[in-house]
Amino acid sequence: MNKVICPKCHKEAPWVENKERYGKNYGKSYMCYFCRPCGTYVGCHNNTRKPLGEMADKETMEWRIKAHAVIDPLWRGGKMKREEVYRMLREKFGREIHIGESNVKMCEQIISFLAPSRHKNNPSNKKHR
Ligand SMILES: [Zn+2]
Numbered sequence: 231m232n233k234v235i236c237p238k239c240h241k242e243a244p245w246v247e248n249k250e251r252y253g254k255n256y257g258k259s260y261m262c263y264f265c266r267p268c269g270t271y272v273g274c275h276n277n278t279r280k281p282l283g284e285m286a287d288k289e290t291m292e293w294r295i296k297a298h299a300v301i302d303p304l305w306r307g308g309k310m311k312r313e314e315v316y317r318m319l320r321e322k323f324g325r326e327i328h329i330g331e332s333n334v335k336m337c338e339q340i341i342s343f344l345a346p347s348r349h350k351n352n353p354s355n356k357k358h359r
Pocket residue numbers: 236237238239240241265266267268269270
């Protein structure tokens with residue numbers, strides 16, 4: 231069985247419903263690991279005990295939201311495909327990028343890579359060397 235350890239306090243995080251965090255259950259898959267004292271959190275696959283990546287603290291969660299706020303409009307607007315956006319990131323950083331697994335530093339790098347192009351007319355055709 232999986233053991234999920236909180237990266238902040240190095241204790242085992244309890245497997246709970248996400249109402250522990252939000253006050254009510256969100257989503258179909260509401261089971262998560264949540265370390266209440268630190269606010270460190272990770273969701274699970276379909277209410278199993280399998281965590282979706284590593285546990286993230288509040289700061290990391292906030293940065294992931296910011297990164298999504300930069301990335302998602304690129305493909306939601308229909309100018310680019312989702313795969314193309316992630317391929318750009320892979321080419322830039324030399325590996326597969328998943329926001330849900332990225333730490334603060336990675337999120338910052340993603341944002342500084344993608345955010346300036348938001349102000350240009352056609353980000354998809356702009357080649358970075
Ligand atoms: Zn903790």
